[in-house]
């Protein structure tokens with residue numbers, strides 16, 4: 153067996169230690185005689201896994217009792233609709249910041265439920281930067297402000313939050329647990345698991361408890377945040393194996409020293425890659441340096457006729473899934489928490505050698 157360095161944007165690489173632990177526990181979880189996949193979600197065993205996942209996440213992100221941690225199904229795209237359906241109930245509008253492909257998709261879905269006020273957009277800059285957050289024209293009567301602080305496709309990230317009394321709703325799918333955040337500044341945080349948390353199939357949703365009162369009983373139960381909170385995310389069968397894997401990833405992260413420790417590794421990884429790209433005439437990154445993502449690093453080759461060869465040779469060198477998103481082309485290295493520094497070094501070595509072979 154040989155594992156490669158996997159730069160996929162999601163479902164993404166998981167820590168090898170987590171996969172090995174899941175493998176060891178696959179047939180018989182802690183003496184239960186069955187796999188986690190085979191046990192009732194109402195069993196004491198699974199309830200202990202769910203409680204552990206919640207407790208570990210709360211410790212890692214320092215989540216206070218004012219918040220409820222939910223495990224929601226259907227991917228982050230389901231939340232694009234679920235959020236306005238729950239939180240905009242009784243409001244005329246919701247504010248959205250448009251910083252790239254994922255905020256645009258969130259806007260498109262929200263428009264089906266509420267009047268969307270796009271309060272800032274970097275579309276004219278080809279989503280290579282972030283609008284000035286201090287000049288957003290926010291309606292204080294709006295339901296909330298939605299932001300996507302890390303655009304997975306464009307590789308644009310911002311960590312400052314706009315000053316506002318509106319609840320801030322943030323899609324942290326591709327940045328959660330990669331850097332410190334102050335949860336108390338948000339009304340709702342959501343994140344599809346398949347990048348920094350675990351396998352696809354579950355979405356982390358951290359919601360300020362007072363916002364649960366906005367969910368109308370007319371909503372389908374499985375969509376209703378208040379019902380989900382009242383039933384410990386178990387209105388129906390939750391994605392049990394995905395929650396179990398998430399718990400193992402949280403455990404691994406605690407062993408690494410928590411979010412602060414992994415953040416410093418992430419800074420070093422991203423810096424090494426950007427420094428190499430910036431020093432080269434052969435590769436370039438199109439994003440405003442002030443807003444470059446630590447998790448998703450897009451780069452283009454000066455001669456795009458070499459793109460296919462770059463992918464072919466990188467795959468052969470054990471560097472998997474470096475092609476950019478189909479909507480933008482070029483390359484993209486997604487370097488979430490599970491990507492070790494060795495993977496970055498291997499990528500840079502390959503890029504240097506490729507330039508030597510094929511550059512002028």
Ligand SMILES: Cc1ncc(COP(=O)(O)O)c(C=O)c1O
Pocket residue numbers: 161162226227228229230254300302303304305323324325326344
């Ligand atoms: C920032 C962001 N939001 C939302 C999504 C959509 O996630 P899903 O495919 O789980 O619906 C993605 C997927 O990559 C993403 O990167």
